[in-house]
Amino acid sequence: MKAVAFDRYGSAEELQYRELEKPIAKSNELLVRVRASSVNPVDWKIRQGHLQLLTGFNFPRIVGSDISGVVVEVGREVSNFQPGDEVYTFLNPINGGACAEYAVVAESDAAIKPKNITHAEAAAVPIAGLTALQSLRDLGQIQAGNKVLINGASGGVGTFAVQVAKAMNAEVTGVCSAKNIEFIKSLGGDLVLDYAEIDFTQQTDKYDIILDAVGTRTFAECEKVLQPEGVYISTLPSFENLAPMLTSWFLSGKKAKFILANANTSDLQALRELIESDKVEPIVDRTYSLQEVAAAHAYSETGRAIGKIAIGIDS
Secondary structure (H helix, E strand, O other): OEEEEEOOOOOHHHOEEEEOOOOOOOOOEEEEEEEEEEEOHHHHHHHHOOOHHHHOOOOOEEOOOEEEEEEEEEOOOOOOOOOOOEEEEEOOOOOOOOOEOEEEEEHHHOEEOOOOOOHHHHHOOHHHHHHHHHHHHHHOOOOOOOEEEEEOOOOHHHHHHHHHHHHOOOEEEEEEOHHHHHHHHHOOOOEEEEOOOOOHHHOOOOEEEEEEOOOOOOHHHHHHHEEEEEEEEEOOOOHHHHHHHHHOOOOOOOEEEEOOOOOOHHHHHHHHHHHHOOOOOOOEEEEEEHHHHHHHHHHHHOOOOOOEEEEEOOO
């Protein structure tokens, strides 16, 4: 099968479009013909070697985590899917494997793809959409009427978080660059702040949930604008947030939490329902071919993408 992989850590130039062995599904897995993937920052951070204590030195490594595709084979223990089903999910980023013509997926991690969007749009959903959903619903315990602030509202996680929060009837403040203010308002942002002009941590407004979707503000900076029982959630673990995150387990009051998305059928089904009811729309900035994954990584590394970057994988 065709795939994009690398043999050593480094720049995007290490990525090679090449022939690799097609994976074999185990008894509880699906073999999926991948139609699309997408780029997440963790993909190029792994490729650069920032997580090599976890990823190790077994090469070649196929890049990518998000997939949308068609089931071609099922293991003997699989009962909820059959060949021909269109599915979406994400693979463990540490292992990768999405930027390829075929991938294997655990049955418990997969769900039927939303019917009203393309494979490229569906592949933009899993990691970013689940991060937004699980942050707000599970860690933030979001309720109707809550005041929610999304830092990095125009990014992959941020665009989903704005829409998910509005679907849950929250009052949403987005933080992004000036050029994206009207766009975030179109997604449902009630108030949108230009981060270059306004520091939300110095404002008088207080929030029930602050989701730092880009990991640029610490709990210490955000604490003063949290409600007494407010929750700060970051997508990026950091030394500065370690102590407050640990104490959050034991003390009442303001909480600091870290989100690591979990792929599972029920949450992907929840996102599918939001998408099929037109409450959430995947935002795709650009779509690249499998042969252009290096260029897609380079664009992601600029930090200028609006929403997600999709990878279309030809049949």
